Amino acid sequence: MAAEEVDVLIVGGGGAGLRAAIAVAEAEPDATVAILSKVYPMRSHTVSAEGGAAAVIGLADSLDEHAYDTISGGDWLCDQDAVEAFVREAPRELIRLEHWGCPWSREPDGRVAVRPFGGMKQLRTWYAADKTGFHLLHTLFQTTLKHTEIKRFDEWYATRLVTDGERVHGVTAIDIRTGRIDTIAARAVILATGGCGQVFPFTTNAAIKTGDGMALAYRAGAPLKDMEFIQYHPTGLPFTGILITEAARAEGGWLINKDGYRYLQDYDLGVPTDTPKLRSMELGPRDRLSQAFVHEMQRGRTVETPYGQVTYLDLRHLGEAKINARIPFVRELCLSYEKLDPVTDLIPVRPVVHYMMGGVHTGVDGETPLQGLYAAGETACVSINGANRLGSNSLPECLVFGARAGAAAARYAVQAAKPDQQAVRTQGADERRRLEQERDGRDGGRERISEVRALMRRTLEESAGIYRDRDSLEKAAGTLADLRERAAVARLEDRSAAFNTELLAGLELGSMLDVAETIVASALNREESRGAHQRTDFPARDDAAFLAHTLAHRGPDGTPRLSLLPVTITRWPPGERVYGR
Amino acid sequence: MILRVNRYRPGVDDAPVFQDYEVPDREDWAILDALTHIKDTVDGTLSFRWSCRMGICGSCGMNVNGEPKLTCGTFLTDYSGPVTVEPLRGFPVIRDLVVDIDPFLANLSKVSPWLVREGEEPETEFAQTPEQLEAYKQYSMCINCMLCYSACPVYVLDPDFLGPAAIALAQRYNLDSRDMGDRFDVLSTEEGVWGCTFVGECTSACPKHVDPAEAIQRYKLTAAMRSVLPFTRRRP
Numbered sequence: 001m002a003a004e005e006v007d008v009l010i011v012g013g014g015g016a017g018l019r020a021a022i023a024v025a026e027a028e029p030d031a032t033v034a035i036l037s038k039v040y041p042m043r044s045h046t047v048s049a050e051g052g053a054a055a056v057i058g059l060a061d062s063l064d065e066h067a068y069d070t071i072s073g074g075d076w077l078c079d080q081d082a083v084e085a086f087v088r089e090a091p092r093e094l095i096r097l098e099h100w101g102c103p104w105s106r107e108p109d110g111r112v113a114v115r116p117f118g119g120m121k122q123l124r125t126w127y128a129a130d131k132t133g134f135h136l137l138h139t140l141f142q143t144t145l146k147h148t149e150i151k152r153f154d155e156w157y158a159t160r161l162v163t164d165g166e167r168v169h170g171v172t173a174i175d176i177r178t179g180r181i182d183t184i185a186a187r188a189v190i191l192a193t194g195g196c197g198q199v200f201p202f203t204t205n206a207a208i209k210t211g212d213g214m215a216l217a218y219r220a221g222a223p224l225k226d227m228e229f230i231q232y233h234p235t236g237l238p239f240t241g242i243l244i245t246e247a248a249r250a251e252g253g254w255l256i257n258k259d260g261y262r263y264l265q266d267y268d269l270g271v272p273t274d275t276p277k278l279r280s281m282e283l284g285p286r287d288r289l290s291q292a293f294v295h296e297m298q299r300g301r302t303v304e305t306p307y308g309q310v311t312y313l314d315l316r317h318l319g320e321a322k323i324n325a326r327i328p329f330v331r332e333l334c335l336s337y338e339k340l341d342p343v344t345d346l347i348p349v350r351p352v353v354h355y356m357m358g359g360v361h362t363g364v365d366g367e368t369p370l371q372g373l374y375a376a377g378e379t380a381c382v383s384i385n386g387a388n389r390l391g392s393n394s395l396p397e398c399l400v401f402g403a404r405a406g407a408a409a410a411r412y413a414v415q416a417a418k419p420d421q422q423a424v425r426t427q428g429a430d431e432r433r434r435l436e437q438e439r440d441g442r443d444g445g446r447e448r449i450s451e452v453r454a455l456m457r458r459t460l461e462e463s464a465g466i467y468r469d470r471d472s473l474e475k476a477a478g479t480l481a482d483l484r485e486r487a488a489v490a491r492l493e494d495r496s497a498a499f500n501t502e503l504l505a506g507l508e509l510g511s512m513l514d515v516a517e518t519i520v521a522s523a524l525n526r527e528e529s530r531g532a533h534q535r536t537d538f539p540a541r542d543d544a545a546f547l548a549h550t551l552a553h554r555g556p557d558g559t560p561r562l563s564l565l566p567v568t569i570t571r572w573p574p575g576e577r578v579y580g581r
Numbered sequence: 582m583i584l585r586v587n588r589y590r591p592g593v594d595d596a597p598v599f600q601d602y603e604v605p606d607r608e609d610w611a612i613l614d615a616l617t618h619i620k621d622t623v624d625g626t627l628s629f630r631w632s633c634r635m636g637i638c639g640s641c642g643m644n645v646n647g648e649p650k651l652t653c654g655t656f657l658t659d660y661s662g663p664v665t666v667e668p669l670r671g672f673p674v675i676r677d678l679v680v681d682i683d684p685f686l687a688n689l690s691k692v693s694p695w696l697v698r699e700g701e702e703p704e705t706e707f708a709q710t711p712e713q714l715e716a717y718k719q720y721s722m723c724i725n726c727m728l729c730y731s732a733c734p735v736y737v738l739d740p741d742f743l744g745p746a747a748i749a750l751a752q753r754y755n756l757d758s759r760d761m762g763d764r765f766d767v768l769s770t771e772e773g774v775w776g777c778t779f780v781g782e783c784t785s786a787c788p789k790h791v792d793p794a795e796a797i798q799r800y801k802l803t804a805a806m807r808s809v810l811p812f813t814r815r816r817p
């Protein structure tokens with residue numbers, strides 16, 4: 001028997017998952033809803049978002065302009081119907097968050113303040129100093145505490161979706177505290193499991209961002225979309241990969257090379273001005289800025305450090321008062337992790353893996369091809385981000401599509417048949433056997449989980465980084481197949497039931513290998529350069545062949561089967577991406 | 582450098598024991614880096630929580646040489662000689678360095694930590710000036726890392742005490758110009774602010790400068806005024 005049965009089960013308690021839970025409670029007050037999460041919700045990685053959340057607010061701005069910035073930023077791979085829904089609903093979502101208590105930074109007259117952001121032509125990024133994600137997540141979490149009808153499974157790790165091939169009936173999960181393996185039957189399941197930056201060695205993403213939800217969907221037969229599009233953020237701290245938010249540049253920070261030169265001017269991003277200019281120079285899009293770094297490195301104009309080549313972010317001219325008021329967390333992070341003070345020192349930075357544009361293929365209500373299965377947030381690809389996400393679009397994405405998926409799942413659940421208890425029982429028993437075998441039968445392995453994981457990460461960095469080509473991707477595909485075999489027999493020393501984090505690391509490695517394989521296969525298949533996917537062997541964008549999404553289905557042998565799906569264009573035909581001119 | 586780590590596996594160990602691990606003495610490593618190094622290369626059975634590694638998710642609090650610390654922001658170079666790492670004091674231990682945080686969350690929930698409003702939701706935002714924001718901002722910075730509970734001599738003896746973070750969170754909403762709530766019945770009790778003996782350890786332990794001790798003292802004053810003056814409801 002299932003431990004529990006609910007109408008809507010949400011896997012993940014970050015921004016998207018919490019927003020979805022409130023939406024279920026509001027849409028169908030009689031429906032039962034639960035959040036199952038591998039960490040306590042307020043530990044989710046939404047907490048680390050710094051810069052802000054975009055939504056049209058000022059009279060000078062318009063929904064069409066936000067849509068255009070998003071679509072051109074995404075190099076025309078965004079589905080424009082999804083973008084239109086997104087820009088329309090984002091303002092309301094951010095206002096609701098304000099009504100729930102979010103401490104947005106303010107104008108002197110009491111209105112919400114907005115700041116510039118990369119690739120955005122207007123000031124539309126709402127912020128709570130530079131801890132926007134932290135405040136957003138805690139506000140949402142605290143608001144869910146008011147909804148006592150939202151049940152929680154804190155520190156439960158979902159391992160598999162229960163399906164009959166057409167419809168989802170629940171999940172199997174490990175109660176991490178006790179080690180108990182159980183099933184939760186559900187009429188609808190929403191995946192809100194976040195991104196997968198941990199497949200790379202150098203990332204801003206937390207340890208928990210291992211792409212589990214993508215792997216759960218993929219194994220259950222739902223396709224992953226546009227997995228080749230991985231965003232490098234141009235300003236990560238060397239060694240730790242801690243993010244220095246784009247807000248630092250929005251407030252006027254400069255990127256300089258070893259000669260103190262604002263090198264972005266050499267890469268068709270505009271001319272330097274003293275004060276920030278929108279959609280220009282340091283406020284260009286992230287893909288272009290990260291690519292410019294690689295060229296600077298090739299020209300020998302970066303600086304060698306023990307943790308790789310760097311350029312510098314210069315905030316000194318902003319002055320202490322502005323830094324403390326607008327980006328205090330940047331200063332705190334630099335003091336703590338780099339032992340330097342941005343008020344007087346240059347900050348060494350280099351591009352760092354930051355965000356997954358791809359994910360579980362969904363429609364505008366978060367629905368997937370598998371009946372009853374929904375996805376939202378970074379784990380989903382709806383797709384508003386196309387080939388390159390604009391900074392500050394993903395927090396509102398979590399809210400808009402979390403809310404939509406929640407409402408849609410609730411509507412579905414109240415009319416859907418009860419979950420099939422037979423399927424829940426047999427698949428639950430299968431999974432219990434498999435996991436107990438994993439835990440108890442692997443202490444003889446030669447390699448450690450961490451060794452295989454490190455090799456996977458290196459493979460991805462070498463093949464699917466900022467620039468890619470066929471040879472390195474083909475080689476990577478072979479290496480990953482080998483690593484999958486090695487991961488299956490890697491050693492697990494910990495056989496205890498309670499809080500067995502080694503078992504979880506093994507399961508997370510399994511998720512990451514699935515994700516890594518789809519990234520490499522999708523990148524290999526896309527023989528063009530678009531946004532964050534740059535092929536040195538196919539340097540131009542090719543709309544005739546590739547104005548299309550990549551879909552990756554899991555084939556019978558476990559490897560990805562790829563196909564293309566046309567992009568939805570409503571009002572903005574493909575054009576040139578122009579920045580700084 | 583030696584890390585002396587407290588181990589406890591339920592059903593296996595009768596009582597917690599210390600285990601020594603030798604770790605490279607790297608100047609850029611936080612205590613957490615040394616722990617992940619042990620887990621990845623020396624002993625896969627060591628259990629602890631961590632996630633963001635940038636001092637904001639609140640997962641990795643432990644007692645380091647007897648003091649509650651965020652291990653991702655506490656560096657090996659801050660210590661000489663063996664460093665003792667133990668689970669946060671004041672909470673039941675689930676395993677190794679992992680403590681049960683449900684009692685803490687139960688306390689947080691008791692103070693109605695959400696914005697209380699009546700009436701229809703307006704179309705636009707509630708106005709709030711930068712000064713009004715400043716009035717509660719500091720108390721909104723709590724990352725729920727629980728270091729203040731571990732440092733609090735009252736909580737460690739009496740888990741019914743609401744504790745520093747929960748009271749600071751209540752004040753975060755009490756002082757928010759948009760809030761219409763009243764948390765007097767929960768706060769002005771022996772388990773609430775009157776349980777605090779004002780040692781101030783919570784404020785010293787807080788990695789985010791929330792200053793829960795001040796929040797508690799301020800509410801004591803509010804509560805004292807309330808008991809002498811007739812109660813008038815706040816309206817923003």
Ligand SMILES: Cc1cc2nc3c(=O)[nH]c(=O)nc-3n(C[C@H](O)[C@H](O)[C@H](O)COP(=O)(O)OP(=O)(O)OC[C@H]3O[C@@H](n4cnc5c(N)ncnc54)[C@H](O)[C@@H]3O)c2cc1C
Nearest residue numbers: 012013014015016038046051052158194377378392394395
């Ligand atoms: C450092 C940083 C700064 C950022 N800054 C910004 C910004 O300023 N503006 C912006 O718009 N975006 C920003 N982003 C991006 C944005 O924060 C994320 O895309 C977004 O927060 C993702 O939210 P989510 O709800 O999808 O996932 P998350 O918040 O990552 O939550 C995922 C949830 O899923 C759960 N989970 C995962 N796997 C399992 C499993 N197997 N079983 C059970 N539960 C599971 C986790 O426990 C967690 O609760 C930033 C990202 C980073 C890394």
